[in-house]
Amino acid sequence: MHSLFQRFGVGLGSVILICVATWLLGMVLAPNLMMLDFSLRPNLMPAQIGGPDDRYTLVNFTALFSDPVHRGIFLKTIWASALVMATTFVVTYPMAYWLAKVARRKAVAFVTVALIIPFWINEVLRTLAWYILLAFNGPLNVVLTSLGVIDAPVRWFSDIGVLAGMVYAYILFMLFPVYNSISTLDSAQVEAARNLGASTLQIHRRIVIPHAKAGIATGCVFTFMLAAGSYVAPALLGAPGSRWFTEIIYNWFFEGGNWNRGAAYALVLLALCMAFVMAALRIFRVNLADVAK
Amino acid sequence: MSRSVELIDVEMTFGKARAVEKLSVAIEGGEFFSILGPSGCGKTTILRLIAGFMQPTGGRILIGGRDMVGIGADQRPTSMIFQSLALFPLMPVWENIAFGLEVRGVRKADRRKRAEELLELIALPGYGDRMVHELSGGQKQRVAIARALAVEPQVLLLDEPLSALDLKLRQHMRAELRSLQKRTGVTFIYITHDQSEALAMSDRVAVMSAGVLQQVAPPLELYSNPATPFVARFVGETNEFPGRVERVADGMAAIETAHGLFTGRSGANLKVGDQAIVYVRPEAISLAAGADANGLHAVAEQLEFEGATAMLHAKTDGGYRLSAALPHHRLAEAPTAGTNVRLSFAASQALVLAHA
Numbered sequence A: 001m002h003s004l005f006q007r008f009g010v011g012l013g014s015v016i017l018i019c020v021a022t023w024l025l026g027m028v029l030a031p032n033l034m035m036l037d038f039s040l041r042p043n044l045m046p047a048q049i050g051g052p053d054d055r056y057t058l059v060n061f062t063a064l065f066s067d068p069v070h071r072g073i074f075l076k077t078i079w080a081s082a083l084v085m086a087t088t089f090v091v092t093y094p095m096a097y098w099l100a101k102v103a104r105r106k107a108v109a110f111v112t113v114a115l116i117i118p119f120w121i122n123e124v125l126r127t128l129a130w131y132i133l134l135a136f137n138g139p140l141n142v143v144l145t146s147l148g149v150i151d152a153p154v155r156w157f158s159d160i161g162v163l164a165g166m167v168y169a170y171i172l173f174m175l176f177p178v179y180n181s182i183s184t185l186d187s188a189q190v191e192a193a194r195n196l197g198a199s200t201l202q203i204h205r206r207i208v209i210p211h212a213k214a215g216i217a218t219g220c221v222f223t224f225m226l227a228a229g230s231y232v233a234p235a236l237l238g239a240p241g242s243r244w245f246t247e248i249i250y251n252w253f254f255e256g257g258n259w260n261r262g263a264a265y266a267l268v269l270l271a272l273c274m275a276f277v278m279a280a281l282r283i284f285r286v287n288l289a290d291v292a293k
Numbered sequence B: 001m002s003r004s005v006e007l008i009d010v011e012m013t014f015g016k017a018r019a020v021e022k023l024s025v026a027i028e029g030g031e032f033f034s035i036l037g038p039s040g041c042g043k044t045t046i047l048r049l050i051a052g053f054m055q056p057t058g059g060r061i062l063i064g065g066r067d068m069v070g071i072g073a074d075q076r077p078t079s080m081i082f083q084s085l086a087l088f089p090l091m092p093v094w095e096n097i098a099f100g101l102e103v104r105g106v107r108k109a110d111r112r113k114r115a116e117e118l119l120e121l122i123a124l125p126g127y128g129d130r131m132v133h134e135l136s137g138g139q140k141q142r143v144a145i146a147r148a149l150a151v152e153p154q155v156l157l158l159d160e161p162l163s164a165l166d167l168k169l170r171q172h173m174r175a176e177l178r179s180l181q182k183r184t185g186v187t188f189i190y191i192t193h194d195q196s197e198a199l200a201m202s203d204r205v206a207v208m209s210a211g212v213l214q215q216v217a218p219p220l221e222l223y224s225n226p227a228t229p230f231v232a233r234f235v236g237e238t239n240e241f242p243g244r245v246e247r248v249a250d251g252m253a254a255i256e257t258a259h260g261l262f263t264g265r266s267g268a269n270l271k272v273g274d275q276a277i278v279y280v281r282p283e284a285i286s287l288a289a290g291a292d293a294n295g296l297h298a299v300a301e302q303l304e305f306e307g308a309t310a311m312l313h314a315k316t317d318g319g320y321r322l323s324a325a326l327p328h329h330r331l332a333e334a335p336t337a338g339t340n341v342r343l344s345f346a347a348s349q350a351l352v353l354a355h356a
């Protein structure tokens, strides 16, 4: 703080300080505290608010875990998000390595642009593209049946559809951190390992992946959180019966009219994501500052 | 002794640029072979071709008599020490050394044991559990050597491994490398652009310039009988007196230069009337006038004391600046700046080569 005042003077320094404080307190902390407050109160008629029934309770939280359907959806969201994360990593890693170490400059530029351009379009529209692609009478089924790969059209709107849509939607969030960390690896190390007799698999397991683990952790944290908090892909590409946890939260807020229950569910999701971040950092033995880079 | 590495008409081009011109050389088993040349002359390229990181665009490479075409870097009996060392920073020292054994599926206890033996060899016992960044430059160097030796290569390829070290350590490591090579009997192919390094350590030295092999010879031969003007200039200091060949007889040649008629040993293919250059090392020039010697007049300009010798810089009547190394015991007679000096050199100490 001292150096802040030294650099910008007391006047401008104070302005910066106040802006940052307002941002953190007003935009980040306050809404979350309000959510917490909501989640700890029962859902009451307007007339009852402020009355004797309006006291703090954990009923909104216990409701989630005692309702078998909601609990099931919550657990499924966790492992499905983990699956999205793992799949995205498996799809992305070879591409990241290729871009960072193998491809020529021109190819890197071309592929990067090709990957980024679709992301200029809104996520909803991008998911709609998959919606069209995967439709029962859509192009994918037509191509596959005409090629004879499948006999009859497949209903893609299912967990597979959700997985495909999400992997596509979040691929850049995995690609760039992994690409960045791999590109800082000295190519001579890969050659040295090769020279000492290591196979391609051994080189990646012992040299490249350990080097890139901060980037991999970052990518995994991003994709997991985005997947767990995703709404559009499961809503559009999921089977009609199967739901994502975010859809339940949405329902509590906008259809069930129970903001308190919705707030509680949302907080549980937030806690889950935070726990996941912590666990990922512990597992990859990286610290928060490395990830933020 | 058997042929360890044989390059036959090896060529390498990158796009249109030719990095290595048709190059043939045979390196004996157990030899300390250096490749010497200025920056960008294709030294690293040759090493990488031998290691198998790239395929030559022409010619063949044989290692231990076996043609290496189609054999990848991980399958060749060579081990490379990189200019940057390329140690693995996330592994402790012993895992670095044992990496080659690890990927060959050697059991952990055996790997550890072998790593300890190699640490003994490089005089770093007890350093196995350190991390790479906890080592000094010279220690890293030795770990890189141990890592390369752990896979028991037939040929060790070293790409300017000492260039990052300071002078004292460099001289120390030179001696260590040399003795290590003698103890292990492994063929060393050593790349450097430092001529004193090449001369000090090698059994034979290959001198390269712009992708062309100039000469392959033992250090003494290279220094006293350079085959081309490039080698004469690149290896050691030399004075040059250009002129025209007057006479060639009995391996000696007489050249008419701007400083008078000089006689010297004749290089290959000299004919009367050719343009040629007389090369004379500074230590071959003395202040005294010898009987059969070539003599010239000059004006002393500057005396640089270098410890064992002093370098006298003098300017001839024709304006050419030459240097003469005065031995320690002659320093008392050293001329002061501005005085006229008479210099001479023996014909046996001068070499005449055709103008390139």
Ligand SMILES: Nc1ncnc2c1ncn2[C@@H]1O[C@H](COP(=O)(O)OP(=O)(O)OP(=O)(O)O)[C@@H](O)[C@H]1O
Binding pocket: B014, B017, B018, B019, B037, B038, B039, B040, B041, B042, B043, B044, B045, B046, B193
């Ligand atoms: N991958 C490459 N693509 C294109 N040109 C290359 C490549 N590698 C080397 N060259 C060129 O080949 C020539 C020889 O390079 P090389 O690395 O063998 O030089 P060097 O003798 O090792 O030099 P230094 O002493 O500076 O390391 C240079 O002109 C270089 O620009």
Ligand SMILES: [Mg+2]
Binding pocket: B043, B044, B045, B159
């Ligand atoms: Mg080089």
